[in-house]
Amino acid sequence: MHDTTTYLTTLRQELVASADPAHAIGQRGFFKEPINPLGVRAPELNALVARHWRTLKGLPTAQLLALCDTLWRSEVFEDPVLAAKWCGRAVPRLEPGAFDTFETWLSTRVGNWAHCDVLCTGCLGPLLLRFPDLIPRTRPWLTSPNRWLRRGAAVSLVPAARRGLLPGQVFPVADALLEDPDDLVRKGYGWLLREASKARPNEVLAFVLARRGRMPRVSLRCAIELLPPGQRARAMERA
Structure with a gap:
């Protein structure tokens, strides 16, 4: 790829050709924040990601990140999703310095939960697994006035939690956010x-039981969703 402008024009044409305006209307209903979707459904979007990755995977890292940065500046809902998915595929070759780029996107470009989650689970989370020494750099997010940084502090640990990894990070982060006023x-x-309950159900149950008097019900219900029925019933009892 030699001409970024031409490439992005072609990419936009492919997105528009795959778009379903009726789906775009339905997408808006999932968000309280205003979004501007073309209406490309997930299977078509993922197929486009895979098809274009054949070209993009050969780009130097700096050029790939620059292209994705341009997509993160777009007002079109699908563009940051593409950027995050391509960066996620590139994580095995990225260096710790990519954290700065991802943190900038999270703190300044994210404006809805979907963009937060695709960036955190697809890019930041895998990068933190590769370079655990970066994790302390997410600690200031826990007290940030930016809701996406606070949500990101938790969601970026989802890839580790679902594999039973980093419990010494997962549970303290949940504890720090326990009474956060923001529903998201x-x-x-x-x-x-x-996700942690998949590999550590007893630890999640113990965490919930020790805090259920203070833990918001929306958090509690989500946390125990995958626990056995008896444990769920025990957790839902009023403290």
Whole structure:
């Protein structure tokens, strides 16, 4: 790829050709924030990601990140999703410095939960697994006024949690966000605990039981969703 402008024009044409305006209307209903989707459904979007990756995977890392940065500046809903998915495929070759780019996108470009989650689970999370020494750099996110950084502090640990890894990071983050006033942050750490319960059900149950008097119900219900029925019933009892 030699001409970024031409490439992005071609990419836009392919997205528009795959778009379903009726789906775009339905997408808007999932968000309280305003979004501008073309209406490309997930299978078509993922097929486009795979098809274009054959070209993009050969780009130097700096050029790939620059292209994705341009997509993150777009007002079109699908563009940052593409960028995150391509960067996610590139994580095995990325160096720790990519954290700065991902953090910038999270703090300045993300404006809805979908973009937060695709960036955190697809890019930041795998990067943190490769370079655990980067994890302390997410700690200031826990007290940030930016809701996406706070949600991101939890969601970026989802890839580790679902594999039973980094419990010394997962549970303290959930604890730090326990009484966060933002519903999307509460759902974010609830999701983190739910993923952790796949490999560490007893630890998640103990965490919930010790805090259920203070834990918002939306977080609690999400956290225990995959636990056995008896454990779920026990967790739902009023403290």
